[in-house]
Structures are given as C-alpha cells and as structure tokens.
Amino acid sequence: MTEKSAETQTPIPDVTKGWGLEAFELRHPFLFRGGERRAIAVRTPTGADIEAYVRSPERGFRSLALRLADIDEPALDAMHGSDYARLMTFVGEFVAGTR
Numbered sequence: 115m116t117e118k119s120a121e122t123q124t125p126i127p128d129v130t131k132g133w134g135l136e137a138f139e140l141r142h143p144f145l146f147r148g149g150e151r152r153a154i155a156v157r158t159p160t161g162a163d164i165e166a167y168v169r170s171p172e173r174g175f176r177s178l179a180l181r182l183a184d185i186d187e188p189a190l191d192a193m194h195g196s197d198y199a200r201l202m203t204f205v206g207e208f209v210a211g212t213r
Contacts, residue, residue: 133158138183138204138211141213142194151193154201155184159208167209175202 121132133156143152159167159182167178181188190198207213 138201140193140197141200143199144192144194146189146192151189152183156182156204158182164209175205175209179205182208 134156138154138156140152141155143150147150156179159178163178163181166181170177176190179185182192182205184190185203190201193201204213
C-alpha cells in the first residue's frame with residue numbers, strides 16, 4: 115500500500131464550525147485556584163466524543179464532562195453538589211440526543 119502525497123490528500127472539513135460552546139451557568143459560583151467560577155463552557159461533542167464515551171469502561175457522564183468542558187477534575191470535585199448533578203444531566207442530554 116502506498117501513501118498518498120500531501121498534494122493528493124483531501125482535507126477533512128472542520129465540521130464543528132458554527133457549533134460553538136454552550137454556557138453552563140452555575141447556581142453556586144465557587145472560588146477555585148484564586149478565581150471565581152460562575153459558568154463552565156461546554157463544547158458540542160463530535161461523533162468521536164460520543165464513541166469514546168460509549169467505549170469507555172467507566173462510561174460515566176463525568177468522563178464525558180471532562181472531555182467537553184473547560185474544567186478539570188479537581189475543579190469538578192470542588193463544585194457544589196447540585197451544580198455537579200445538573201452538569202452531569204446537561205452532558206447526558208448530548209448522549210440521549212435531547213440537546
């Protein structure tokens with residue numbers, strides 16, 4: 115099998131243009147690492163994101179949230195419990211196809 119030269123390869127289009135980010139507003143803002151978090155930006159998942167979720171041995175919405183949101187695990191752990199539960203529901207709506 116021979117590889118195509120760079121000149122003959124068809125570029126993969128950026129299918130995420132225009133999908134943007136959704137703001138997840140926190141009902142209980144919190145201080146973390148010297149700054150206040152009032153919202154979390156969550157990007158719309160791609161097919162690859164959903165596939166990674168489906169194939170994940172843990173298969174929790176937490177792993178998908180960490181993949182899609184601008185938040186890391188320690189900050190996620192520091193969130194108010196009701197905001198955490200709402201975020202998991204928010205992310206789950208992508209998997210269910212309702213968002």
